Amino acid sequence: MSVFRVLIHNLNLLILILTYTIRFSVYQVLFSLPDLDLFRGQRSPSDLRKQRSSDGDLYRCYHGGSLVCFSIFDKMSSQSQRLNVVPTVTMLGVVKARLVGATRGHALLKKKSDALTVQFRQILKKIVSTKESMGEVMKTSSFALTEAKYVAGENIKHIVLENVQNASIKVRSRQENIAGVKLPKFEYFTEGETKNDLTGLARGGQQVQACRAAYVKSIEVLVELASLQTSFLTLDVAIKTTNRRVNALENVVKPRLENTITYIKGELDELEREDFFRLKKIQGYKKREIERQLASAKQFSEDQLAEKVSLQRGISVNSAHNFLSGGMQKDEDIIF
Known part of the structure; x- marks a missing residue:
């Protein structure tokens, strides 16, 4: 009976060694592919990831951090279906x-x-x-x-x-x-x-x-x-x-x-959309820049006015600012 258990144990050990050897060989082959760096480090459980590459679609499925399936559906490259031209x-x-x-x-x-x-x-x-x-x-x-x-x-x-x-x-x-x-x-x-x-x-x-x-x-x-x-x-x-x-x-x-x-x-449409988006970004930047310049000019004019009031009344600039801001508010107690 003990001999039988030893044989079973040795058989299980052999199967485990073969499994890890095959898995290591598969990893070696897969990670030697040119576009495989995109997928390294992705080990989510039961996760099927798909990432398009220039040569086709790569599919990998991981379960518990182990590779359980790998399939490549190679599409015909775009170069064989169209001419290699500059999109102008x-x-x-x-x-x-x-x-x-x-x-x-x-x-x-x-x-x-x-x-x-x-x-x-x-x-x-x-x-x-x-x-x-x-x-x-x-x-x-x-x-x-x-x-x-x-x-x-x-x-x-x-x-x-x-x-x-x-x-x-x-x-x-x-x-x-x-x-x-x-x-x-x-x-x-x-x-x-x-x-x-x-x-x-x-x-x-x-x-x-x-x-x-x-x-x-x-x-x-x-x-x-x-x-x-x-x-x-x-x-x-x-x-x-x-x-x-x-x-x-x-x-x-x-x-x-x-x-x-x-x-x-398609490339020309994409370029047109990119140009349109770029123009919108530029217009937004110009608008924000104009608003910033207006705010700076307004702040500068307020500072000049506060400095002038402080010189006339002999008070500090902060007091002048408070005086100007308080003067602009409506006094509800005074009735004319």
């Missing part, structure tokens, strides 16, 4: 002008984003329809090539290559401006005269010309599809960039400028 009337005008510019830029970028989105959807519809038609065109071209090989023989490839010197169909590119975004456009054109009319004259000439016409149609569809897909990718990048700028203006720049304007107005 000139700066207020500058920030207002910047806000007007940001609002106009946001409206223009929003319109640009809408225009690009409309064009993006139109190009997407064209891509879908072009791909659907491309399947039919490529199928027709493949069948035409198979017919030409069947009729003209397997050496039709060598015959065509011998008769062709330069490419008659070429592709050129140009740029189209859509809401300030330059979209590449590809188009094919025929250069020179085609001298392949006699190809397959011995056998299969008609099928060869039909195959050529089918592949010319395929080239037309493929060039159009390449132009649409390139424009699609370019518009996708432009829309993402524009939307990123719109979101930055709407969620970062404009709120920051508005908070800056609110901050400057």
Whole structure:
């Protein structure tokens, strides 16, 4: 039984040591904070104190002189929500002008984003329809090539290559401006005269010309599809960039400028109140100074009059003062 008591005593002692060790560590960490000097010495029982600092709100709760809870609710610093400017009337005008510019830029970028989105959807519809038609065109071209090989023989490839010197169909590119975004456009054109009319004259000439016409149609569809897909990718990048700028203006720049304007107005109002209070204090001081000077002048005149009376009657100055003060009072016993 005694061994059990010793174990319990040792366990309690260990818990007490750990408690004080943890408490000392917490105190060490807390009192190493930069703004903690404001709270040292405040140990009222069951007292929750809150003091605002430049970095946030610090809350501490003490019970019986011991720290029982500590929490810091860090607010976003004012510097991240507004510009670091000097609160003056000139700066207020500058920030207002910047806000007007940001609002106009946001409206223009929003319109640009809408225009690009409309064009993006139109190009997407064209891509879908072009791909659907491309399947039919490529199928027709493949069948035409198979017919030409069947009729003209397997050496039709060598015959065509011998008769062709330069490419008659070429592709050129140009740029189209859509809401300030330059979209590449590809188009094919025929250069020179085609001298392949006699190809397959011995056998299969008609099928060869039909195959050529089918592949010319395929080239037309493929060039159009390449132009649409390139424009699609370019518009996708432009829309993402524009939307990123719109979101930055709407969620970062404009709120920051508005908070800056609110901050400057508040500081200017505070300065105006301080000036008004200072003027009232100055007026009160001047009023008290004037009253003091009037009282001094009155006292000086009374002293001069008392001195004059004392010289005329041959009495002391205090007697003259009493005589003057008594003479000013109404004597109720004398009836005239």
